Amino acid sequence: MAALQMVNASKRYPGADGESGSLALDGFTYAFREGEFTALVGRSGCGKTTLLNLAGAMDFPSSGEVWIDGQLTSGMSDTGLTRLRRTKIGFIFQFFQLLPTLSAVENVELPLLLSGAPHARERAMERLAWVEMAGFAGRMPHQLSGGQMQRVAIARALVHNPKLLLADEPIGNLDTVTGNMVLDLLRRASSEHGATVLMATHSAESTAIADTVIHLRDGAIEEVRRTACAC
Ligand SMILES: Nc1ncnc2c1ncn2[C@@H]1O[C@H](COP(=O)(O)OP(=O)(O)O)[C@@H](O)[C@H]1O
Ligand SMILES: [Mg+2]
Numbered sequence: 339m340a341a342l343q344m345v346n347a348s349k350r351y352p353g354a355d356g357e358s359g360s361l362a363l364d365g366f367t368y369a370f371r372e373g374e375f376t377a378l379v380g381r382s383g384c385g386k387t388t389l390l391n392l393a394g395a396m397d398f399p400s401s402g403e404v405w406i407d408g409q410l411t412s413g414m415s416d417t418g419l420t421r422l423r424r425t426k427i428g429f430i431f432q433f434f435q436l437l438p439t440l441s442a443v444e445n446v447e448l449p450l451l452l453s454g455a456p457h458a459r460e461r462a463m464e465r466l467a468w469v470e471m472a473g474f475a476g477r478m479p480h481q482l483s484g485g486q487m488q489r490v491a492i493a494r495a496l497v498h499n500p501k502l503l504l505a506d507e508p509i510g511n512l513d514t515v516t517g518n519m520v521l522d523l524l525r526r527a528s529s530e531h532g533a534t535v536l537m538a539t540h541s542a543e544s545t546a547i548a549d550t551v552i553h554l555r556d557g558a559i560e561e562v563r564r565t566a567c568a569c
Contacts, residue, residue: 339407341370341372341373341502342370342393343370344367344392344399344403344404345403346402347365348401349362349363349388349397349399349557363388363558366385366557368552371534373529373534375528376537376549376551376552377537378554379553381555384554384557389538392411393536394423394429395411406427407501421453424452424453427500427503428504429505430505430508432510432511434484434491436479441477442475442477442490443459443462447497448494450462455498465494468493468496469490469493483516484511485513485516485519485520488509492520496531503524503527503534504536504537505536510541549565550562551563
């Protein structure tokens, strides 16, 4: 079974003044295999963020289907959706989106506390150690560099061992060296933890670490390129 399957998924946002609006995603069909690392590329406005939001059940298609680990997102109850997001999905953003009033370790443990999972602090510390940030556990986000904040955000996204790791321009706000470190962590999230990773990116170099590169244009697949390491 695919970790994530999208079948003819389209998304139309309402336009201003009740107009029909633009088609941000246009009949997207693809099955993302378990553990596959996919880079989503294409110019600004081609639908990358829209696709990630559908993949994370943060939003729903106007038509078509999105299946996350065998569950159809449309029509699920709010409770079911919350559970799905809290157990199966990790999200990483360009601007990190750490909660500013919580320390690094408190940010990482929050998803576990919200879902009532045991040993939250211990597991959060393990994940911080994995991203080499254990020594910064008590720091507040404003006391961290961009790269350090993104590593904390990766620890937070992985703390509950999600099946799907969704990263929206995760290195867009980082310098090259720091960005490469973040890319390495995302690659290892896939190879060591078996996460299925979807990463939207502007950077052509960052696609080198992906198994598959999907080029989007106007909300549709323009090209799918599989690298040698994909099976
Ligand atoms: N909330 C929204 N309301 C209306 N239009 C939107 C909204 N979000 C995105 N769009 C439009 O949908 C298209 C795809 O946007 P997006 O998915 O953000 O692309 P990308 O992430 O590749 O830059 C764009 O034309 C954008 O203007
Ligand atoms: Mg975007």
